[in-house]
Amino acid sequence: VGTAVLVDAARTARSTNALLRSVRDDLRASAERARLFAADAAAAVQAAAALVRAPVEADVDAVRARAAAVRARAHDLSALPVAKSHVPIAAPASRRAPMLTRLPATGTVSATYALAVLPFAVRTVDAVAVATGIALTLLVGSAAEALPRLGRARRSPRRRTRRYAWSVVLAGLSLTALASAQGVAWPTAAVPALAFPALAWAMTRWRTGARAVAVERRRLSTAITALTRSDDRGTRGSRDGLRAAAEVLHRDVQSALVLWALRHPDPRPSDTAALWPVLASLADDVERAFAAPPTAADAPALDALVATWGHALRIDTRFDAEARAVLDADAALAGEAVEVVAEGLLNAAKHARRREAVVTARVVRTGGGPRLRVEVETPGTLAPGAALRRDACVGRLGGRLTADADTVRLTADLTPGAPIVVSTEHRDGTRMPRA
Numbered sequence: 001v002g003t004a005v006l007v008d009a010a011r012t013a014r015s016t017n018a019l020l021r022s023v024r025d026d027l028r029a030s031a032e033r034a035r036l037f038a039a040d041a042a043a044a045v046q047a048a049a050a051l052v053r054a055p056v057e058a059d060v061d062a063v064r065a066r067a068a069a070v071r072a073r074a075h076d077l078s079a080l081p082v083a084k085s086h087v088p089i090a091a092p093a094s095r096r097a098p099m100l101t102r103l104p105a106t107g108t109v110s111a112t113y114a115l116a117v118l119p120f121a122v123r124t125v126d127a128v129a130v131a132t133g134i135a136l137t138l139l140v141g142s143a144a145e146a147l148p149r150l151g152r153a154r155r156s157p158r159r160r161t162r163r164y165a166w167s168v169v170l171a172g173l174s175l176t177a178l179a180s181a182q183g184v185a186w187p188t189a190a191v192p193a194l195a196f197p198a199l200a201w202a203m204t205r206w207r208t209g210a211r212a213v214a215v216e217r218r219r220l221s222t223a224i225t226a227l228t229r230s231d232d233r234g235t236r237g238s239r240d241g242l243r244a245a246a247e248v249l250h251r252d253v254q255s256a257l258v259l260w261a262l263r264h265p266d267p268r269p270s271d272t273a274a275l276w277p278v279l280a281s282l283a284d285d286v287e288r289a290f291a292a293p294p295t296a297a298d299a300p301a302l303d304a305l306v307a308t309w310g311h312a313l314r315i316d317t318r319f320d321a322e323a324r325a326v327l328d329a330d331a332a333l334a335g336e337a338v339e340v341v342a343e344g345l346l347n348a349a350k351h352a353r354r355r356e357a358v359v360t361a362r363v364v365r366t367g368g369g370p371r372l373r374v375e376v377e378t379p380g381t382l383a384p385g386a387a388l389r390r391d392a393c394v395g396r397l398g399g400r401l402t403a404d405a406d407t408v409r410l411t412a413d414l415t416p417g418a419p420i421v422v423s424t425e426h427r428d429g430t431r432m433p434r435a
Helices: 002-053 060-078 108-124 127-149 151-155 157-181 191-263 269-291 299-309 321-329 331-351
Strands: 314-319 356-366 369-379 400-403 407-414
Touching: 002 060, 002 191, 002 269, 060 191, 108 127, 108 191, 127 157, 157 191, 191 269, 191 331, 299 314, 299 331, 299 356, 321 331, 321 356, 321 369, 331 356, 331 369, 331 407
Parallel strands: 314 356
Antiparallel strands: 356 369, 369 407, 400 407
């Protein structure tokens, strides 16, 4: 039994480590692609600004040709593809993290041991001795398993582990004495002194490993979601900047060149000299538009959405000051919050028992960093089988539907644009990249 437990634990650990390594590589490649895209976008904008600043001949045809080149460059900025990552990334050095020992549930080792020895006991001793032996095995073993969880030892993992080791060894010796008292020959009677502690050790290793695997998988799932959104947000910010820069090129720079050509069919040197400061200023506008694109959404955008729905629903809004500050500072996050609230209010208008809703936005602290929790509560009950579609926008944002006795709640924990701290160390010492 102990061997089977260890084999299962090892197989589970290998499978999980392979999964972690695979996802680690994917995340590294994704982050590198986002970084390269941002670098390519910045270089393209710099090249466009240099084109605007470049001297042009004092000739109408040359100015019109420059306007056509600016228009083409604006189209290129809007359609800049995401860069492909071909840069090899060195794995960071491994470092083993201390692992908290998890003891098996009280009685688990004793019951497993009793079941393992039952076939042998039935063949070697009478029924009364079997019943007595099984009862005493469960009693002694359970007492040994419960002892480390009593008193001050339960507050200290190391002390609890040491006490558990001594208690299972004593339990094994007690079971050996019991077997001798029942007439079991000495070499066979000595088996419990080794088998019971070995089984306890194996099950402790299995429980510890299983717990570590479960925790790392849960953390990994959270990290994957947050990193995916973070990468998308980074690329989205660059694309917003590219669109803003392209708009300045297309709208302002091209217009300035075309208007100059129309107003000066026979340009004089003074006309040409007056064009250069205008183009230099517009080149600065291109760079500024990329560096600080117009904000797509913020806290007032969420207020405007609520005000619009307020004509049809009675809405109670509860946005704390910290949530408003986060929304104003992170346009992408504000856009996600608008999506969640819009979905919740739409559901309220269609399905709520009464045309009212409570919209809440607050910052909550988690082990993975701050999250903006957006909730929309409506009166009513959740229909059987009702759930968010995972391919819907709110579903992709991690939204979830829950229900109390008479309230339906749509909740989403959104990740602000802040570093995400994830424990990525695992049993074999491998590490995942930290975000």
